[in-house]
């Protein structure tokens with residue numbers, strides 16, 4: 133049986149899809165059979181970020197409606213063995229994902245994979261609810277910014293009450309904090325919430341910190357999960373995140389700015 | 401470098417202000433969590449009723465639902481202004 137991991141946040145544009153793609157690719161690279169499922173009905177994007185947009189024929193909703201079987205809809209990644217994606221539907225019907233449909237697709241995926249990664253849409257409506265409902269673990273993606281932190285706290289409340297594990301009284305969903313778009317220089321100047329601030333407010337375990345990085349945009353331009361760009365800061369940060377998730381102890385990096393000569397002169 | 405320090409402390413305040421505001425709102429929202437959906441509306445209406453008689457602040461009314469065994473207790477706290 134696979135572990136089902138939801139990548140969620142409440143707020144939009146914080147890095148859920150970037151994280152889902154990188155995390156999924158990292159787990160597959162580590163040898164685990166991994167599938168990344170796009171729950172963002174109407175705003176399919178995971179396919180673009182993972183570079184398989186031209187190979188989409190059938191989607192999640194087609195499978196739920198019985199218009200295609202799961203194997204027809206799954207896209208195998210060409211670079212990483214054992215990595216697959218299930219694209220979202222572009223339908224405008226937000227109710228296209230049914231509870232029973234999602235449950236049956238996730239159960240089938242869970243029986244044939246080691247990890248099922250659910251890329252949640254923004255908000256706390258139906259799509260986000262279904263993406264988290266069956267989860268065993270959650271990556272709560274947060275930016276160092278007031279509205280993102282507040283929304284993450286809302287989402288933590290939902291994870292502990294509106295999920296299958298919560299409703300059945302099982303062991304709670306394991307929550308991991310992933311802080312993205314972290315600009316160490318701005319934290320140093322007191323302009324941006326620090327990691328300590330965010331951890332203190334949300335009080336959950338910190339899985340990792342991804343710096344604000346041009347590597348993310350470059351990777352998305354090319355349709356390559358940023359974790360594949362081994363030489364970049366963001367790629368390395370995601371690699372650390374996957375390793376920590378798998379139980380390896382790794383120090384946090386990219387928390388302080390690399391000071392240039394100018395910075396050193398001024399800060400002493 | 402008092403001049404530079406001045407700007408630095410201005411900016412220090414920006415992140416710590418964010419943190420303080422977050423701590424307050426998150427604590428309040430956690431308090432409302434898990435309660436029935438009608439709680440916020442109930443809270444507003446009770447506030448309006450009280451205001452027909454006394455002038456009170458926006459946050460004068462606190463409502464919580466406590467579970468004691470199989471019994472739910474609605475706890476209502478009203479803070480009245482200091483009388484002069």
Ligand SMILES: Nc1ncnc2c1ncn2[C@@H]1O[C@H](COP(=O)(O)OP(=O)(O)O)[C@@H](O)[C@H]1O
Pocket residue numbers: 141143144145146147148149150151254312313314342343344345346348349352366
């Ligand atoms: N660490 C980062 N550094 C710079 N830009 C980032 C980073 N993470 C995400 N982004 C950018 O933020 C935007 C939103 O990211 P995305 O993963 O689509 O968020 P979400 O799925 O939460 O809406 C994208 O333009 C992406 O390139």
Ligand SMILES: [Mg+2]
Pocket residue numbers: 148149150172177252253
């Ligand atoms: Mg997204």
